[in-house]
Amino acid sequence: MESDTSGTRARLLEAAGETFAELGFRETTVREICRRAGANIAAVNYHFGDKEKLYREALTYAARVAMEAHPIGAGVRPDAPAPDRLEGFVRNFLNRLLDEGRPAWHGTLIAREMVEPTGALDELARNYARPQLARLREIVAELLGPAASGDPDLVRQVCTSVVGQCLFFKTCRPMVERVMPEQGYGPQDRARLIRHIAAFSLGAIAELRRRAKGAGA
Numbered sequence: 001m002e003s004d005t006s007g008t009r010a011r012l013l014e015a016a017g018e019t020f021a022e023l024g025f026r027e028t029t030v031r032e033i034c035r036r037a038g039a040n041i042a043a044v045n046y047h048f049g050d051k052e053k054l055y056r057e058a059l060t061y062a063a064r065v066a067m068e069a070h071p072i073g074a075g076v077r078p079d080a081p082a083p084d085r086l087e088g089f090v091r092n093f094l095n096r097l098l099d100e101g102r103p104a105w106h107g108t109l110i111a112r113e114m115v116e117p118t119g120a121l122d123e124l125a126r127n128y129a130r131p132q133l134a135r136l137r138e139i140v141a142e143l144l145g146p147a148a149s150g151d152p153d154l155v156r157q158v159c160t161s162v163v164g165q166c167l168f169f170k171t172c173r174p175m176v177e178r179v180m181p182e183q184g185y186g187p188q189d190r191a192r193l194i195r196h197i198a199a200f201s202l203g204a205i206a207e208l209r210r211r212a213k214g215a216g217a
Contacts, residue, residue, distance in 0.1 A: 009047045011037040014103070017058040021105035025055050025118055056120045059113060062106035063128045070096040072135050082142045087198035089136055090166060094194055097170040098185060111171070133159060143205045147212030154212075158205060165197045 015037035019028045030051050034041045048054040076088030097107070113121055140158045141148040148155050169176060169185075176183055183189065 008037070008039050008043055012039055012043060012047055012054070013058055013061060015039075016054050017062060017103070017105045017109055020055055020058055021108040021112060024112060024116055025051075026116075028055075030054075052119075055118070056123065059109060059120050059124060060127075062102075062109050063124055065102060065106060066096045066099060066110075067128060069099060069101070072132055082139050083198075083202055085139045086143065086162075086202065087194065089132075089139060090162065090198045090201070091194045093132065093163070094166045094169070094190065094197070097166060098190060107170075136162065140205065143202070144209050144212075147209045150212055154208065158201075158208070161204070162197070162201050165201070169193065 012033065016028075016033045019033050019036060023032075028051070030044050031041055033051075033054070034043060037043075044051065044054055048057055070092045072092065073085070073088060074092055076085050080088070099107075110124075113124065136159045137155055140162070141155050144154060144158065169183075173185070177185075183193075
């Protein structure tokens, strides 16, 4: 009985994730989720409470799996030089975005939530996005040195530039594959891309630090 119950819950979660990713929260019905899961329509209420709670669970599950696969700071010592930590951040963030080892609905659902936000986005931001930003802020502030304290907005702007480079290859992938097919998304292509984004960002940060130092002088 316990195994059957957990199995039903897992099927509902998987079916819900796929359906929400395909149709969006508003167009998805509990009846359709249960049809895909092969479950009684009362099962959603029993396991999750209602459609909104099931949606939140599916969204959180997708984010949690991605973070567990590519955790913040993984593979880089906390006391490593800031340039190494920045490359480690880019590597984990980009791999998290482009991970093809998870069901396709994971990334699609999170992307849809960004375009059609619900109340669940607040929880996603608090538990997953903000910790990543906090880590990146620490690295960028260290790399900028005195320039960071002289211009409070600069750290934020640099962080969004680093993140934006990574997001481009996720959100614009269909167009990138059509106009720049040589880019590639395989393991070696991704490794080169990670090194480039890290090096490009480090070069820009060094220039910003140099300018700030010159202005101070």
